[in-house]
Amino acid sequence: MKIIFSLSLSFFLLMPLTKGHSQNETPPSSNPHYWQQHVDYTMEIDMDVETYKYTGTQKLVYTNNSPDVLNRVYYHLYPNAFQPDSEMDARLKSIPDPDGRMVNNLGTRAEPNYESRISKLGPDEIGYIKVNSLTQDGKNVNHETEGTILIVTLNKPIQPGEKTTFDMVFDAQVPVQIRRSGRNNKEGVALSMAQWYPKLAEYDDEGWHAHPYIAREFYGVWGDFDVKITIDKNYTIGGTGYLQNPNEIGHGYETGTVKKQKGKTLTWHFKAPNVHDFTWAADPEYIHDKVQIENGPMLHFLYKKTMPAEKLENWKILQPVTEQLMDYFNTHIGDYPYDQYSVIQGGDGGMEYGMCTLIVGEGTISGLISVTAHELAHSWFQFVLASNENKHSWVDEGFTSYIQDRALDAISETNSDNPFAGSYRSYIAMANSDREQPLTTHADRFAYNRAFSVASYVKGALFLSQLGYIMGEDNLNKTLKQYYKEWAFKHPKPMDFIRVAEKVSGLELDWYLTDWAQTTNTIDYAIKNVESEDHKTTVTLERIGLMPMPLDLEITYTDGSKSAYHIPLRMTRGAKPTPDSTTVLSNWAWAYPTYTFDIDKKKSAIATITIDPRGYMADVNRENNEFKVN
Numbered sequence: 330m331k332i333i334f335s336l337s338l339s340f341f342l343l344m345p346l347t348k349g350h351s352q353n354e355t356p357p358s359s360n361p362h363y364w365q366q367h368v369d370y371t372m373e374i375d376m377d378v379e380t381y382k383y384t385g386t387q388k389l390v391y392t393n394n395s396p397d398v399l400n401r402v403y404y405h406l407y408p409n410a411f412q413p414d415s416e417m418d419a420r421l422k423s424i425p426d427p428d429g430r431m432v433n434n435l436g437t438r439a440e441p442n443y444e445s446r447i448s449k450l451g452p453d454e455i456g457y458i459k460v461n462s463l464t465q466d467g468k469n470v471n472h473e474t475e476g477t478i479l480i481v482t483l484n485k486p487i488q489p490g491e492k493t494t495f496d497m498v499f500d501a502q503v504p505v506q507i508r509r510s511g512r513n514n515k516e517g518v519a520l521s522m523a524q525w526y527p528k529l530a531e532y533d534d535e536g537w538h539a540h541p542y543i544a545r546e547f548y549g550v551w552g553d554f555d556v557k558i559t560i561d562k563n564y565t566i567g568g569t570g571y572l573q574n575p576n577e578i579g580h581g582y583e584t585g586t587v588k589k590q591k592g593k594t595l596t597w598h599f600k601a602p603n604v605h606d607f608t609w610a611a612d613p614e615y616i617h618d619k620v621q622i623e624n625g626p627m628l629h630f631l632y633k634k635t636m637p638a639e640k641l642e643n644w645k646i647l648q649p650v651t652e653q654l655m656d657y658f659n660t661h662i663g664d665y666p667y668d669q670y671s672v673i674q675g676g677d678g679g680m681e682y683g684m685c686t687l688i689v690g691e692g693t694i695s696g697l698i699s700v701t702a703h704e705l706a707h708s709w710f711q712f713v714l715a716s717n718e719n720k721h722s723w724v725d726e727g728f729t730s731y732i733q734d735r736a737l738d739a740i741s742e743t744n745s746d747n748p749f750a751g752s753y754r755s756y757i758a759m760a761n762s763d764r765e766q767p768l769t770t771h772a773d774r775f776a777y778n779r780a781f782s783v784a785s786y787v788k789g790a791l792f793l794s795q796l797g798y799i800m801g802e803d804n805l806n807k808t809l810k811q812y813y814k815e816w817a818f819k820h821p822k823p824m825d826f827i828r829v830a831e832k833v834s835g836l837e838l839d840w841y842l843t844d845w846a847q848t849t850n851t852i853d854y855a856i857k858n859v860e861s862e863d864h865k866t867t868v869t870l871e872r873i874g875l876m877p878m879p880l881d882l883e884i885t886y887t888d889g890s891k892s893a894y895h896i897p898l899r900m901t902r903g904a905k906p907t908p909d910s911t912t913v914l915s916n917w918a919w920a921y922p923t924y925t926f927d928i929d930k931k932k933s934a935i936a937t938i939t940i941d942p943r944g945y946m947a948d949v950n951r952e953n954n955e956f957k958v959n
């Protein structure tokens with residue numbers, strides 16, 4: 330179905346949101362008291378492409394669906410991060426391994442001496458949003474800017490169930506590009522407008538999330554956006570939202586005869602229903618291609634015509650691949666709920682936004698496909714499910730990386746037995762170092778950027794691949810779809826995911842979430858001893874690591890034949906489905922450090938015994954997983 334813009338939140342909770350697929354009929358079964366806040370934005374923006382300054386008016390209708398009285402509200406003013414002495418600048422100067430894109434290295438590679446690029450920004454180069462006026466229901470309201478946060482002390486507290494309207498007038502400047510948003514980045518894209526407007530912070534059952542913009546990760550309130558952007562008529566815009574006046578604009582959006590507005594500027598009118606972010610990019614040199622997916626969204630590709638010919642060719646190759654990726658994610662997670670998705674050259678890394686992504690445009694073709702796969706996959710996890718990324722970055726980055734790896738493996742027809750082998754290696758290296766921090770660490774609070782990346786992207790992806798090992802692949806596939814169906818547009822927490830997994834599999838799995846996400850306990854199982862008596866062989870296994878796991882075992886005999894065994898973990902109160910040919914042994918209770926079982930063959934008939942032959946268990950010492958008997 331098409332989503333109608335003026336619908337209230339309660340209507341959205343009752344109505345299917347995806348085309349033809351029922352979803353969101355009721356609050357999730359695990360929390361009958363579920364609620365979420367709602368915002369509707371109406372903005373008019375005037376962008377000066379000469380000075381990179383823009384002015385804006387914003388009307389924000391806020392609905393307090395919480396059971397609480399709100400005395401304050403908070404807005405994010407993200408561009409303020411790009412100023413000397415901001416928290417982002419301070420963090421860049423103090424972290425031992427800063428993001429290479431955000432610093433200049435004045436030393437050598439071996440002995441680096443980093444200089445924060447933010448610290449060098451002049452007054453005309455910094456980013457800012459200055460709030461000139463703010464009213465609540467027509468009356469001036471007290472507000473104060475503290476770093477990247479605007480603190481608003483309300484004249485009139487917002488009661489549960491009440492709506493209030495804020496009207497703001499602001500001035501802003503697009504920073505010289507440092508990271509994500511900004512102007513004139515190294516690929517020459519004029520305007521990458523991410524996190525560019527005053528954005529209301531999220532309030533949920535854990536309270537306010539007015540987190541400062543220090544490094545990464547976002548969390549927002551869903552609502553309907555109505556945005557008018559006035560800009561030099563030569564600039565093409567791509568971004569969130571459906572263009573309402575395509576035939577006044579042209580630029581490849583037209584659906585009929587173009588009758589352009591008169592004057593040096595065009596006013597682009599976008600509407601975006603039920604999104605928690607609105608992002609755009611603009612450049613006078615964008616090529617704009619469109620691909621209509623059958624029964625699916627319209628894909629838009631915007632990239633600079635000035636790049637070398639072979640790079641331009643990459644953007645053509647990318648288009649049918651994006652279609653395949655969209656199909657893969659729709660099939661394996663659930664339907665993409667919007668009618669449009671845009672892949673836009675933003676010129677810096679890759680970042681996911683509502684109905685679009687901004688990515689680097691001039692890398693290799695495999696890099697271009699890989700970053701598109703990753704950012705597109707975020708549409709399901711970061712955008713539609715939208716867990717609080719600050720607290721649970723791994724649920725977003727990890728799940729996205731997991732499905733990205735699977736999709737790329739399938740689309741490239743590699744069909745490898747373990748597309749995550751490289752991820753297991755990098756997690757194991759981190760677990761064996763002294764730098765690992767648990768997944769529950771706030772995204773900004775990792776001691777090293779590298780520790781954040783391995784935790785969120787890698788250990789988060791392995792959470793799923795290893796869960797497939799624990800509960801069985803089919804159960805994992807069903808869990809992902811059920812999770813999306815139950816929790817789309819609801820900001821789930823990690824426990825919500827594991828509850829879906831438990832219901833799908835019938836297994837108790839809370840221990841897995843606890844050990845894997847809340848601790849740095851490691852997995853290490855070993856084959857301790859193999860002994861023969863009469864016509865049987867006794868195998869003794871040992872649990873060395875603190876983290877519990879069920880075990881898959883493979884025994885290879887000297888005649889070349891093999892047999893498979895499975896040892897369930899007692900605390901799961903069940904076992905995963907296994908093929909008939911697998912022998913399921915009695916369960917192993919975690920507290921016992923060893924486990925013994927018999928094989929009905931002489932020791933001389935056994936060649937090797939292997940724990941987890943497919944390598945889906947993140948055992949930090951694989952050397953003791955294989956025992957050569959003969």
Ligand SMILES: [Zn+2]
Nearest residue numbers: 703707726729
């Ligand atoms: Zn990501």
